[in-house]
Amino acid sequence: MRPRPLLLLLLLLATASLLAGCGRKPDALADCRLPAGATLLAIGDSLTRGHGAEGQGYAEQLQALLAAGRPGTAVVNLGIDGERSEGLAGRIDAALAEHKPAVVLVTSGGNDFLRRVAEAETRRHLRTVVDRVRASGAHALVFGVPPPGLAAAVGVASDHSLFADLAQEGKAHVLRGVVAGVLAREALKADPIHPNREGYAVMAKAAFEALGRCR
Secondary structure (H helix, E strand, O other): OOOOHHHHHHHHHHHHHHHHHHOOOOOOOOOOOOOOOOEEEEEEOHHHHOOOOOOOOHHHHHHHHHHHHOOOOEEEEEEOOOOOHHHHHHHHHHHHHHHOOOEEEEEOOHHHHHOOOOHHHHHHHHHHHHHHHHHOOOEEEEEOOOOOOOOOOOOOOOOOHHHHHHHHHOOOEEEOOHHHHHHOOHHHEEEOOEEOHHHHHHHHHHHHHHHOOOO
């Protein structure tokens, strides 16, 4: 017996919907909430601390952007110059317990690449950080960073491949190409591996736009 045309159409539509769902990665900000008075934690290396634009790094500029629409929201800056992913993984639990953030913004990996830390080790530490953030009930926003060499090459804006993998896992919202794009433009750099005030403004804007998805 031949299938009825309507039944066949419904089966095809259901199959297409199922296949589309299989190819779609989880949205790490799907249930993000950022009420007035919430705390955001900016943690990581010198890109978080704002090296190259003292007091005007991305965290401070993000604080200013949030002030208008989300009064009372505080951005706590826990950046440490020269920190590698291992150091961040070792202190993330204490930072989460102390500040109880709704969102955690992370910069890490660049110093690993510069010091030739094994890629598998960097991946493991970054996954640990993201997992700890999620376990605390917070959401993770991770800035992708480029590998050495590409960071200083004008016109090149490509993150290290591990950040694409991290994004695909769906546990963190990865801000891809932002830091690499800044470091590919001489006008936005304080030195070959750090933005200047205008470069950090680009990072702050990217984070602010991502946070706009939080309710």
